[in-house]
Amino acid sequence: MIGAIAIGLAAGVLGGLLGVGGGVLFVPGLVIFLGLSQHQAEATSLLAIVPVALVGALNQDRYGNVRRADALQMGGVSIVGAAAGVALANVLSGAVLRTAFALLIILIAAQLVRRTLGQQGQISAGATERAVDR
């Protein structure tokens, strides 16, 4: 239970910092620490994301960082895609879904590293490795 709360807090901080809802940490957290199946973890993660994204969006709006019309349009349009995605997830086996998810978060990690190093320009490989190893 304390683990779950800690996952929630940590994922929230990262979500606010990096602009994601925290699901990439919620899902593995629910599987690893609470013993949920991949399907249950994904469903539960989605619920946990709602308040997180809501508060994050309201905060960002105060800083003038939300283009409301675009956000509403994307949200509205997403209904069909979300229903299709959930249906697809429920057709797949837990093992297949878990493996796909693991590959997904590795890709996200790679993307984050590339983006960060791209912003940084020149950087020594040693410093990068130390940062990643921590």
Add this chain to the structure above:
Amino acid sequence: MAIGTVAGLFSGLFGVGGGTVIVPLLVLWLGYGEREATGTSLAAIVFIAAFATAVQAAYGNLHFLDGLLIGVPAVGGVMIGTWLQQRLATRSITLLFAAVLVAAAVELLLE
């Protein structure tokens, strides 16, 4: 339109908000700045995750209490995170986050 559809599919399939898809697409396709993309993405995710949660609940996969146990403390976290984002260089945090993701992936693959 395309971004919303893709993000919804992605979110529903993987149980994530879809920010990892939305933010880069807003930056690359629509020329958003990083912080605008972040803020707008979070707002869209509120709707996307709510729809996907409802559909997952219909499949009987939702653990409502666990969702709250994680989601409610995360609200406090996200307030800290958005506050920090305006003030910090996020480079080392991003790299640390990437390392955590890789560790989580390895753990999932070993499950």
